Every structure is written in C-alpha cells, then in structure tokens.
Amino acid sequence: MPYITMFHCSLARIKRASFFVLLLASGAVQAAGAACPDHYLDGRPPEIRNPKLGAAARELCYSEFGVMHSGVTRTALWSAEHLAPDQLEAAQGLDRDNAFHPESRLPRGQRAELSDYARSGFDRGHLAPNGDMPDRRAQRESFSLANMVPQDRDHNRHIWAPIEGAVRKMAKKEGSLYVITGPAFLGSNLRKVGNVIVPSHLYKVVYSPRQKAAAAWFVENRADAPIQVIPVAELERIIGIELLPSLSRQQKERMLALPKIRQRKSRN
Structure with missing residues (x-):
C-alpha cells in the first residue's frame, strides 16, 4: 500500500515560514x-x-480539460x-446542474466518493471550473469528483470564485489562455474528509500566448x-512539479500581470 511522508521545502516570499511538502509513496508515473x-x-x-x-x-x-x-x-x-473566448461565450448560456459523481474510470480504492464529502463542512471545489464548460457533456464531466478537492466554503465562494471570474475575463481579452489549477499539500497537519486529503493551498497558473x-495565484x-x-x-x-515544461526557466520567471482580485468578505 502506498504511504505518505513529508519533506521540507521553503517559500521565500513567506517570511520565516517553513513547510513540509507532501510526498506520495514509492513508484512513479511520468508520461512521455x-x-x-x-x-x-x-x-x-x-x-x-x-x-x-x-x-x-x-x-x-x-472534452475540455485534462487531469x-x-x-x-x-x-x-x-x-x-x-481557454478561448468562444468556449466561454457558450458556457455563459448554460445552467449549472450540480451532478457531482465519482469517477467510474478510477479504482474504488483510489477515488473519492460522494460519502467522503458528506457532512464534512467542506465544499467539493472544482479545479477546472464548471463556468468554463461550453456544453452539457463538458459540464457533466466537470462534476466528476476527480476534478474536485475539499475546499473551505468561504475560500471557494469569496476567494476562488473571483479568481475564476478574473481568468475568464482575461481569456476573452487575451484571445487564448492555458490554465493549470491544482492543490498543494503543505504542512505537518494535513486533514482528511473521509478518505480524501484536504489540500493546504490551491494554485492557478495562467499562461498568455499573446x-x-x-x-500563478497561490492561496x-x-x-x-x-x-x-x-x-x-x-x-x-x-x-515538485514542472507545470510548464516547454518554457525556459527565464520565461517562467517573467511575470504575467494578473488581474487584482478584490476579496469579498466572508459572512460568519
């Protein structure tokens, strides 16, 4: 059975903080x-x-994203x-159907189930957002639990939703964007909901071909x-993942100007 261990990493922009990045146990998959x-x-x-x-x-x-x-x-x-503007225009006309479902292509012992999130206090937070999906097929696919992470409810509504909206506006302006969204598992006190590990952080990488x-946003x-x-x-x-492997280090150090996010206050 795989197991979880930790290794130390540091984030220079967070003063005097140190984290332990989650390592997943032995064996590796590296697609060509x-x-x-x-x-x-x-x-x-x-x-x-x-x-x-x-x-x-x-x-x-x-159909519209890869995981x-x-x-x-x-x-x-x-x-x-x-992301392209025509895709987002089509997505605006669709109602959300909330058809959350386990991913049937994954083994039961490795996938999230609806019961993992039940009464957990966490949202089933989309990585590839439902609001980006241009048709019913893509919308349903986005509700696969393979595209979800346990997300703080206020974070999902008042931080992450504005970031997703900013990306859509930016894609319409730029004409095309490549976006990578994911979790980070940092710290020594990671939690679980059911059998699913709760990420300590989320990130969203945006690349503009223009x-x-x-x-990247990192929160x-x-x-x-x-x-x-x-x-x-x-x-x-x-x-510990090279997110944009076709770019040079110098290109990845060059900062794209991301929209400033106005955070809405949570309601307690």
Whole structure:
C-alpha cells in the first residue's frame, strides 16, 4: 500500500515560514506525452520531478480539460485547460446542474466518493471550473469528483470564485489562455474528509500566448487567506512539479500581470 511522508521545502516570499511538502509513496508515473495534448501548452503536460509524487497517478482526459489524478490523495494533482473566448461565450448560456459523481474510470480504492464529502463542512471545489464548460457533456464531466478537492466554503465562494471570474475575463481579452489549477499539500497537519486529503493551498497558473508570459495565484485553503501572485518557477519549486515544461526557466520567471482580485468578505 502506498504511504505518505513529508519533506521540507521553503517559500521565500513567506517570511520565516517553513513547510513540509507532501510526498506520495514509492513508484512513479511520468508520461512521455499527454493523452489529450490540446489542453496543454505545446501539447506537453506537467512533469512530476519528484518521482514519489507519481505514485498511483493516472491521466484522465475530458472534452475540455485534462487531469492527473492521484490515488493517494484521491484528488487531482492538476487540472489543465486551454481557454478561448468562444468556449466561454457558450458556457455563459448554460445552467449549472450540480451532478457531482465519482469517477467510474478510477479504482474504488483510489477515488473519492460522494460519502467522503458528506457532512464534512467542506465544499467539493472544482479545479477546472464548471463556468468554463461550453456544453452539457463538458459540464457533466466537470462534476466528476476527480476534478474536485475539499475546499473551505468561504475560500471557494469569496476567494476562488473571483479568481475564476478574473481568468475568464482575461481569456476573452487575451484571445487564448492555458490554465493549470491544482492543490498543494503543505504542512505537518494535513486533514482528511473521509478518505480524501484536504489540500493546504490551491494554485492557478495562467499562461498568455499573446504576451508569452505566465504567473500563478497561490492561496491557502482557508477563509480570508491573503492572495499571493508568484512566478511559475517559484510555484514549481514548492510543489515538485514542472507545470510548464516547454518554457525556459527565464520565461517562467517573467511575470504575467494578473488581474487584482478584490476579496469579498466572508459572512460568519
């Protein structure tokens, strides 16, 4: 059976803080290429640099996004999208159907179930957002639990929803964006809901082909957490995954100007 251990990593932009990044136990999956390359910049999926992060990982392809799922955390390690204005225009006309469901392509012992989230106090938080999905098929796919993480409810509504909205506006302006969204499992006191590990942080990477630049939002998974904007290269060091492998280090250090997020206050 796989097991979880921790290793130390540091985040320079957080003063005097140290974290322990989650390692997933022995064995590694490193795909030579994406099974669904259209969702990734230059057709290249993220590359897991720490082999232990690949334990019980498998790629899942959907019509509008691609996922690398971990059977250890029972969440995705990332979800990737290639956003275009016509896709988002189509998505605006669809009602949300909330058809949450376990992912039938995954073994029962490695996937999240609806019962894991029941009465947990956490939202089933989308990685690839339902609001990006242009048709009923894609909308239903986005409600797979393989595309979810346990997310603080206030965080989901008052921090993450505005970030998702900002990305959609940006995609319409830029004409095209590559977006990678995922969890980070940092700290020595990780929690579970049922059998699903709760991420300590969430991130969203945005790359603009027009500007040839990228940046990432990185936010702790709690209410009223401060929103950080960091270079992709720094985020890659934190999580142990090369998120945009077709870019040079210099390109990943160059900061794309992301929209400033006005955080709505949570209601207690």
